[in-house]
Amino acid sequence: MIEPLEGSQAIARAVVAARPQVVAAYPITPQTHIVEHIAKLVADGKARCELVSVESEFSAASVVLGAAMVGSRAYTATASQGVLLMSEVLYNIAGLRVPVVMTVANRALSAPLSIWNDQQDSMAVRDAGWVQLYCSDNQEAVDTTIQAFRLAERLELPVMVCVDGFTLTHTLEAIDVPEQALVDGFLPPYRFRRALDPQHPLSFGTLVAPDYYAEMRALHHQALLSALDHIPELDAQWAQLTGRSTGGLLRVEGDPAASTGVLTLGSIFGTLADAREVHPECGGVRLIHLRTFRPFPAAALREACRGLERLVVLERAFSPGAGGIVTAEVRAALAEMAQPPRVHGFAVGLGGRDVPLDLLPRLLAALPDQPGPFSIFDLDRSKLPEAAS
Amino acid sequence: MIELRIHGRGGQGNVVAAYLLATAAIVEGWHAQAFPAFGAERRGAPVTAFVRLSREPFRRRNQILHPDFLIIQDPALRVPGVLDGLAAGGAVLVDGTRVPEAVEAVALPATRLAQEYLGRPVPNTALVAAFLALTRMLPLAALAHALERRFTGPVLDKNLRLIEAAAAQVEPGRWQERVHD
Numbered sequence: 001m002i003e004p005l006e007g008s009q010a011i012a013r014a015v016v017a018a019r020p021q022v023v024a025a026y027p028i029t030p031q032t033h034i035v036e037h038i039a040k041l042v043a044d045g046k047a048r049c050e051l052v053s054v055e056s057e058f059s060a061a062s063v064v065l066g067a068a069m070v071g072s073r074a075y076t077a078t079a080s081q082g083v084l085l086m087s088e089v090l091y092n093i094a095g096l097r098v099p100v101v102m103t104v105a106n107r108a109l110s111a112p113l114s115i116w117n118d119q120q121d122s123m124a125v126r127d128a129g130w131v132q133l134y135c136s137d138n139q140e141a142v143d144t145t146i147q148a149f150r151l152a153e154r155l156e157l158p159v160m161v162c163v164d165g166f167t168l169t170h171t172l173e174a175i176d177v178p179e180q181a182l183v184d185g186f187l188p189p190y191r192f193r194r195a196l197d198p199q200h201p202l203s204f205g206t207l208v209a210p211d212y213y214a215e216m217r218a219l220h221h222q223a224l225l226s227a228l229d230h231i232p233e234l235d236a237q238w239a240q241l242t243g244r245s246t247g248g249l250l251r252v253e254g255d256p257a258a259s260t261g262v263l264t265l266g267s268i269f270g271t272l273a274d275a276r277e278v279h280p281e282c283g284g285v286r287l288i289h290l291r292t293f294r295p296f297p298a299a300a301l302r303e304a305c306r307g308l309e310r311l312v313v314l315e316r317a318f319s320p321g322a323g324g325i326v327t328a329e330v331r332a333a334l335a336e337m338a339q340p341p342r343v344h345g346f347a348v349g350l351g352g353r354d355v356p357l358d359l360l361p362r363l364l365a366a367l368p369d370q371p372g373p374f375s376i377f378d379l380d381r382s383k384l385p386e387a388a389s
Numbered sequence: 390m391i392e393l394r395i396h397g398r399g400g401q402g403n404v405v406a407a408y409l410l411a412t413a414a415i416v417e418g419w420h421a422q423a424f425p426a427f428g429a430e431r432r433g434a435p436v437t438a439f440v441r442l443s444r445e446p447f448r449r450r451n452q453i454l455h456p457d458f459l460i461i462q463d464p465a466l467r468v469p470g471v472l473d474g475l476a477a478g479g480a481v482l483v484d485g486t487r488v489p490e491a492v493e494a495v496a497l498p499a500t501r502l503a504q505e506y507l508g509r510p511v512p513n514t515a516l517v518a519a520f521l522a523l524t525r526m527l528p529l530a531a532l533a534h535a536l537e538r539r540f541t542g543p544v545l546d547k548n549l550r551l552i553e554a555a556a557a558q559v560e561p562g563r564w565q566e567r568v569h570d
Contacts, residue, residue: 004421006408172424174415174420267450270448
């Protein structure tokens with residue numbers, strides 16, 4: 001049923017519809033409303049799960065790891081510093097190959113302290129071995145949350161659902177949280193075949209000597225890559241049930257004959273889509289939403305970029321001292337094309353800076369013929385000390 | 390598309406006002422979005438919230454810099470910049486009895502009405518009701534529906550009487566021509 005809901009509230013209801021047995025989380029802005037609402041649903045008797053109050057994000061991640069190891073469907077959510085505090089456990093969850101679903105309400109990292117949205121937090125753990133899915137709106141956040149449990153359990157891999165903090169989590173709009181019966185049909189009860197069981201003891205995460213470590217890592221890499229087939233398949237199943245697609249690996253909108261493309265991750269995709277209508281000079285641009293960042297959908301991206309002469313990557317994080325994170329990966333993937341587009345990389349909207357509708361025409365007008373070094377497009381140079389400007 | 394900004398102080402139900410208006414619009418088949426000024430909200434501190442309303446679907450998530458309407462919850466609000474960015478032809482609905490000069494403005498003693506009907510000094514619901522009456526954008530029943538999603542029993546009844554009273558205190562349709570979508 002389509003209802004007016006705050007993004008966090010809708011995500012909480014999607015989580016509860018997935019019937020997790022254990023939820024453990026520590027509140028942090030802008031994730032707090034998600035966990036508060038799950039707690040309310042549990043307190044009101046509308047959700048049956050063990051809600052574990054913990055004293056830190058490290059414990060939250062550890063609790064869901066333990067719960068998943070004994071076969072529970074487990075969920076957590078965090079943001080920003082919480083992601084970093086969890087990071088050691090995140091690598092362990094992935095390396096132990098246990099299915100866990102986590103929402104990251106994307107937020108900038110300290111220092112300097114910022115509670116506002118960018119995607120530096122989830123990008124900081126992109127190598128942790130989790131699937132990473134980015135949501136462009138709240139409906140996608142709901143649909144992706146439910147899909148994430150199925151994907152995690154099928155592949156025995158953890159899945160991170162990345163949702164822009166405030167921009168999505170704190171916005172009320174019309175959202176469909178699917179009926180329980182539909183979710184139950186899509187997401188059957190789960191049995192973890194490697195669950196810890198004193199009757200059948202197994203060891204996990206023990207010391208692995210050099211003669212096996214690389215092989216364990218290779219298997220993990222292979223498992224993540226196999227998600228490239230499962231993500232679109234599950235999304236197609238979901239679309240059959242709900243009539244809605246989340247885009248699978250990525251979503252492409254606009255002119256198939258376009259010469260210019262703009263790629264982004266997350267909620268500025270919708271602003272760019274509206275900008276194309278408001279600014280007719282941008283009407284011919286092809287927009288790409290990179291929904292799946294891990295595993296990296298290189299082949300699908302090459303297909304999506306076919307015919308483009310130039311591609312602008314707008315990212316919400318970067319690697320200081322190097323440049324764009326997404327840009328570098330996109331460039332590497334496209335290098336295998338016979339005629340790859342020129343890739344221009346920019347960061348925008350860092351630490352909550354607004355990405356307005358006129359950013360798209362300004363960006364396209366300012367685009368040099370040949371890509372320059374990575375830069376922050378919406379930087380206000382007048383605020384920099386003279387030597388740095 | 391109609392864009393609004395709501396000013397008030399933390400604790401007055403600013404975000405609730407924005408959510409109520411967007412909920413009422415969605416109930417009536419409009420496309421709507423409501424969001425707070427992103428940041429840390431503190432009781433008593435000046436806060437803002439925003440609403441976008443349109444007959445057509447929209448996908449943008451940028452900030453609202455040039456609202457068509459302002460709802461100012463706190464008559465004592467002397468925060469500089471309250472009127473900043475108001476779109477040309479925009480209008481202001483303010484709690485209390487005094488209206489700002491040089492712009493089209495309507496005052497409604499919303500805090501007093503809320504005190505009278507609810508026993509609490511929360512002007513948000515009365516102002517949303519008055520806004521709907523001024524613009525005739527949505528029937529008052531849509532706001533009643535939005536309230537039913539939030540309240541039950543005697544609290545709901547008091548709120549329903551409050552919105553009737555608030556709507557009756559402003560000139561109906563005065564801003565009807567200003568609503569464009």
